[in-house]
Amino acid sequence: MAAAVPISQAPGSGVPARGTGRSNGMFRPRNMSVRRLVRVGGTTPGLMLTTGVALVLISLLAGLLAVLAVGERADAAKAVATGSEPLGVKTQEIYRALADADATAAAGLLEGGVESADVRQRYQQAIETASRTLVQAASAGASGKVAEQLTVIGVQLPEYARLVERARAETRQGNTVGAAYLRSASKNVMRAKILPAATALHEMAEKRLSGDHRDATSTPWVPLSLLLISAASFGGALWFFARRTHRRVNIGLAVAGLATLVSIGWLWVGTESSRTDLDRSRSDGWGPVETLAQARFLTLQAHGDESLTLVMRGSDNGQYQNDFNDVWGRLVGVPARDGHPAVVGMLARAEQVTSSDPTTLAKVRAAQAAARDWEKAHKDVVDLYGDGKFEQAVALVTKADGASRVAFTRIDEALHAAVAEDQKDFEDSVRAGRQGLDNLDIGLGVLALIAAAATVDGVRREVGRYNRP
Amino acid sequence: MTIRIVLPAAVCALALTVAGCGAGADERSTRQAAGVAAAPQATPGPDSSCPNVTASLRPSGALPAPTALPAGSTMDTLRKRGFLIAGIDQSSFPFGFVDPQTNVLRGFDIDLLREVAKAIFGDAGPTRIQFRVVRNEDRAIAVARGDVDIIAETMTINCQRRQSVEFSSVYFTAGQRLLVQKDGVADRADYAGGLPALPRDMRVCSVPGSTSIGLLRAEAPQTKVVESDTWAGCLVLLQQGQADAITTDDTILAGLQAQDHIFTIVVGRNLTLEPYGMAIAKDRTDFVRFVNAVLERLRQNGRWKELYKEYLGTSLSAEVPEPPAAQYRDSA
Structure with a gap:
């Protein structure tokens, strides 16, 4: 210890003994004027003090930023789990229910004035689900453009239901104009106004989800770099203190440096593992859910088109048959021909995105098998219709054991199960991702305080030695 | 009010669908003498670009x-x-x-x-x-x-x-005619004059691409043409108050009228044959x-x-x- 004194009493100094004489060993920056501080700064204890102050500031700042960054990510992950994902699910459900209503209304009308109980029920359930989900989405604090689209659907849905009821009433009286009412409902209201609004709504929800996901998974570079600088500074300070004192390692600074290193490791591992989980929620959860849901929407539209083709009885000039072919191409894919590139079907895409998940994949495969059966059944429907065997054609589409309806139901149920499966995967992964961030902010805060306190203590002890008489 | 068009008996036999064919000969001549509803245009005939097309x-x-x-x-x-x-x-x-x-x-x-x-x-x-x-x-x-x-x-x-x-x-x-809603302004108009005499701004529904809409646009530019892609769609528009009349072949109009038989009526003479x-x-x-x-x-x-x-x-x-x-x- 005695060896330290000559070094510290460098030429032009000699202040420390005076300056801290009455401070009975306490480090009191408040008592120093700026001029004194500058003068003091030139001495070894002065340099130590300055370094200590800088280290405390930097480690507190790094800690604060780390805490804030973790908080931000946790909030974003919470938004994914409790805000944007439920909204995405709701908007998906709204769309599905609406498309289901459209398809089922057409199938119902095909059965003549009095549709079978299960078809009637399915239609009513679809309308009810859409209305209920709509109200839920609206009361969940929708604003701006979301509220706008919700309003469009809310206003048009009763109009749609009114036209469908009229279609039914006319058909019950044997009036063929019932088909025209249904077409008006489907074409002018459902497909022209309601479904586009539902699509826009879902796109907004999807965008919000992507944004929240991005916020929750971005690497916290700023606090990480500050922590790294802070750790490096502790390293430098340790070296400096050791040089000036010919002493061993300063325990306080070593503890502070260690705390900083732990912070870096914890922040990195915590956010990275959370990111991995959240990314998996996207790759194995939401991504496949979206693809599967799209496939389901196409299935519903094809079912609606098949029924509407029959409802229109040719007066649509093949419009719904063309629409069916188009939708079918998007569902099962179209091989390349006549210079048109091949279209990858939504079911094939669903197969790709679920390939790592055997449970879901099995369901997608079941849907694909059902699609092949439906294709055959639909050909029979078209042939029967073309031969004027209307009753038989309708039976294939509407009867509980009709080949076309059976195949449609199989696809729909398989995709529904697959969506539910991946939705669960999504929620599990998000939960895991959020758990990765749990307590991380508190831990980082505590570590920063430890680093600061240890620094203060370490520097105080070192500087204190100069004040001893 | 039913618009009755008086036509010679021979035409009556051919143009079966024209209202007034059921009227007795006496009544017919009386009305003719009184100059009631004399058609200003000649009754249209079948395609005459080749001889005896219907033989x-x-x-x-x-x-x-x-x-x-x-x-x-x-x-x-x-x-x-x-x-x-x-x-x-x-x-x-x-x-x-x-x-x-x-x-x-x-x-x-x-x-x-x-x-x-x-x-x-x-x-x-x-x-x-x-x-x-x-x-x-x-x-x-x-x-x-x-x-x-x-x-x-x-x-x-x-x-x-x-x-x-x-x-x-x-x-x-068959022949092109008009279907209108009863008890409205539309059915009180005079349809004896054919398409050119239709009220100004009357909303007449027809299907794009049909010969009926072609005739409507050519002869009744004063009307507002409302389009629907099917004839039943036109009836929907009429029933929902978005059209005042529908014009096409009376056979189709008969089908529409039968579905709303209390409140609609087929009016006017045959505009085509x-x-x-x-x-x-x-x-x-x-x-x-x-x-x-x-x-x-x-x-x-x-x-x-x-x-x-x-x-x-x-x-x-x-x-x-x-x-x-x-x-x-x-x-x-």
Whole structure:
């Protein structure tokens, strides 16, 4: 210890003994004027003090930023789990229910004035689900453009239901104009106004989800770099203190440096593992859910088109048959021909995105098998219709054991199960991702305080030695 | 108010659907003398770009019994095959349509085909006719190509179609008219003047691409044309208050009127004349003569009037009109 004194009493100094004489060993920056501080700064204890102050500031700042960054990510992950994902699910459900209503209304009308109980029920359930989900989405604090689209659907849905009821009433009286009412409902209201609004709504929800996901998974570079600088500074300070004192390692600074290193490791591992989980929620959860849901929407539209083709009885000039072919191409894919590139079907895409998940994949495969059966059944429907065997054609589409309806139901149920499966995967992964961030902010805060306190203590002890008489 | 148009008796027989045909001769002359509703334009006739477009091949004698069909004839071939292939439309209420309650094919055209089948096979069981839904634009080609044996699909006989197919005698005469809502401003207007006399800004619904909308645009530029892609769609617009009138062939209007029979009415005189015939391949002249014999029998035994009553009822006129008289030629 005695060896330290000559070094510290460098030429032009000699202040420390005076300056801290009455401070009975306490480090009191408040008592120093700026001029004194500058003068003091030139001495070894002065340099130590300055370094200590800088280290405390930097480690507190790094800690604060780390805490804030973790908080931000946790909030974003919470938004994914409790805000944007439920909204995405709701908007998906709204769309599905609406498309289901459209398809089922057409199938119902095909059965003549009095549709079978299960078809009637399915239609009513679809309308009810859409209305209920709509109200839920609206009361969940929708604003701006979301509220706008919700309003469009809310206003048009009763109009749609009114036209469908009229279609039914006319058909019950044997009036063929019932088909025209249904077409008006489907074409002018459902497909022209309601479904586009539902699509826009879902796109907004999807965008919000992507944004929240991005916020929750971005690497916290700023606090990480500050922590790294802070750790490096502790390293430098340790070296400096050791040089000036010919002493061993300063325990306080070593503890502070260690705390900083732990912070870096914890922040990195915590956010990275959370990111991995959240990314998996996207790759194995939401991504496949979206693809599967799209496939389901196409299935519903094809079912609606098949029924509407029959409802229109040719007066649509093949419009719904063309629409069916188009939708079918998007569902099962179209091989390349006549210079048109091949279209990858939504079911094939669903197969790709679920390939790592055997449970879901099995369901997608079941849907694909059902699609092949439906294709055959639909050909029979078209042939029967073309031969004027209307009753038989309708039976294939509407009867509980009709080949076309059976195949449609199989696809729909398989995709529904697959969506539910991946939705669960999504929620599990998000939960895991959020758990990765749990307590991380508190831990980082505590570590920063430890680093600061240890620094203060370490520097105080070192500087204190100069004040001893 | 019903608009009554007074026409000479001869035209009355041809243009069956014109209101006023049921009126007695005395009443008619009285009205004519009083100058009531004298049509300013000549009654339109069939396509005159070729001679005698509606004259079909004369039946060769009385209709033979199904068991006595001439050997080697088309009818004999069909009888041996066991069924007739007929081109139809399922969306032309009340001529060819699927009964929305039973999903069974019905209509004026459909029943005429059943009569033809009965004449060939002795019965018109469900297996005797294979119906094929043929789109309007494919009708002539489907017959000419032999995809179907016969077409009964509200097909107007004209010179262009006569070049590729043979037609039966006229079995129905349609014409473009107007359907309006009763008890509105629309039904109090005067429709004697045809399209040019329609009220300014009247919203008239028609289907784009139809000959009816062409005539409407050409003759009634003062009206507001409302478009719908089907005729039933026009009725929806009328019922929802988005159109005041619909104009097309009275056969279609009759179908629409029957579905809203209390509140709508078909008004005005025939603006066009559309003689319907069944289309048969040109090389099957024996079948054309046979079908004409069937039609002749339906005209005479009252079956035609029964069909009219069943499918058109009182939509176009209070009483069932006389069937259109056949015009014949002897050689192809």
